[in-house]
Amino acid sequence: NEPIHQPAEPENVDVEGIVKGIYNLDEHQNFGGPKAQLLASGVGVPWAREARDLLARDWGVDAAVWSVTSWNELRRDGLDAEEHNFLHPTAPRRTPYVSAKLAGREGPFVASSDFDRMLPDQIRQWVPGDYHVLGADGFGFSDTRRAARRWYHIDAESMVVRTLAALADKGQVDPSVVGQAIAKYDLFNYSIAGSDHAGEE
Numbered sequence: 088n089e090p091i092h093q094p095a096e097p098e099n100v101d102v103e104g105i106v107k108g109i110y111n112l113d114e115h116q117n118f119g120g121p122k123a124q125l126l127a128s129g130v131g132v133p134w135a136r137e138a139r140d141l142l143a144r145d146w147g148v149d150a151a152v153w154s155v156t157s158w159n160e161l162r163r164d165g166l167d168a169e170e171h172n173f174l175h176p177t178a179p180r181r182t183p184y185v186s187a188k189l190a191g192r193e194g195p196f197v198a199s200s201d202f203d204r205m206l207p208d209q210i211r212q213w214v215p216g217d218y219h220v221l222g223a224d225g226f227g228f229s230d231t232r233r234a235a236r237r238w239y240h241i242d243a244e245s246m247v248v249r250t251l252a253a254l255a256d257k258g259q260v261d262p263s264v265v266g267q268a269i270a271k272y273d274l275f276n277y278s279i280a281g282s283d284h285a286g287e288e
Contacts, residue, residue, distance in 0.1 A: 089130040089201075089232050091129075091130045091133065104156075104188065105154075105156050106156075107160060107161075107164065107184050108155060108156055108157040108158070108160040108161040108164070108184065108185065109126070109153055109154070109155050109156065109161060109184070109185055109188050109189075110153065110154055110156070110188075111151060111152075111153055111188075112132065112136070112152045112153060112154045113136060113139060113151060113152040114151055115149045115150070115151050116143060116149055117149065118143070118147075118149055119147075119149070120147040120148055120149050121147075121148050121149070121194060121254050121259040121260060122148070122149050122150070122151075122192075122193040122194035123142065123148055123149075123150040123151075123194040123195055123196075123197060123250045123253070123254065124150065124151050124153060124189065124192050124193075124194055124195070124196045124197070124216075125138055125139060125150050125151065125152045125153065125197055125198075125199075125246060125250070126153045126155050126196060126197065126198040126199070126207065127152070127153075127154065127155065127198070127199045127200070127246075128154070128155040128156070128157075128158065128199075128200055128201075128207075129201060130201060131199050131200060131201055131241060132152070132154050134199070134236065134241070134242055134243045134246065135152050135199060135243070135246060136152055137243035138150070138243040138244075138246035138247050138250070139151075139152050141243060141244065141247045142247055142250060142251075145247070145268075145271070146247070146251060146260070146264065146268070148250065148251070148254065148260075150194075150250065151192070153188075153189075155198070155207070158200070158206050158207050158209060158210060159206075159209075161183070161184060161185045161210045161213075162209045162210055164183055164184045164185070165183035165184075165185065165186075165210060165212070165213045167181075168181040168182060168183045169183075183213040185210055185213050185214065186213045186214075186215055189214060189215055189216070190215055191215075192215070192216065194216070194253075194254070194257075194259075195216065195217040195218075195219060195250065195253035195254060195256075195257065196214050196216050196217065196218045196219070197219045197220075197221070197246060197249050197250045197253060198218065198219070198220045198221065199220075199221040199222070199241050199246055200220075200221070200222045200223070200241070201222075201223050201241065202222060202223060203222050203223065203224050204220045204221065204222030204224055205222070206222065207220050207222065208220050208222075217253055217256070217257065219249055219250075219252075219253050221239075221240055221241050221245060221246065221249060222239070222241065223235075223239040223241055224239070231280075233279060233280070234277060234278060234279055234280075237274075237276065237277055237279045238277050240274070244268075244272035244274060245274065247268060247272070248265060248268045248269055248272065248274060251264055251265050251268050252265045
């Protein structure tokens with residue numbers, strides 16, 4: 088239920104990725120430091136892009152952003168690949184599209200959805216690395232969309248903290264950094280003020 092401004096089509100856009108379910112929207116900035124992959128869909132994408140900026144500015148983490156146009160299409164493709172490999176053991180093996188797109192990527196994969204966690208979680212088996220999912224499960228109690236995102240922990244700051252926690256699990260940042268981020272962003276403040284990415288309170 089969040090409005091979003093539709094940007095102009097970028098040059099050299101990955102049309103195949105858009106159709107098949109995932110494409111790289113923002114590449115790594117390559118300034119050094121730990122790397123991470125942020126996956127988001129629909130109106131969650133601007134929040135992932137904001138999380139990328141916060142990770143770079145506040146914590147020295149170089150994140151790439153992936154726009155997921157269809158979690159369901161990625162799952163169908165993954166299941167089709169598995170069925171083909173199961174029924175044709177001597178034929179060349181098929182690789183799920185999402186596995187091929189994310190192959191060789193460094194750092195944890197952090198996915199966010201405005202739907203339940205089960206939506207992005209359905210591609211877990213084909214993500215080639217540590218996979219962490221955020222979603223809008225249950226009931227939210229808030230008076231603005233900004234506050235609702237904080238309640239569900241699907242706002243930019245929550246994506247940052249989840250990414251830092253995943254990096255801490257891998258020994259790439261000190262665990263104390265996670266607590267510092269929670270305090271810095273006041274993550275338990277469910278009455279957070281501010282506008283959404285459409286400029287609405």
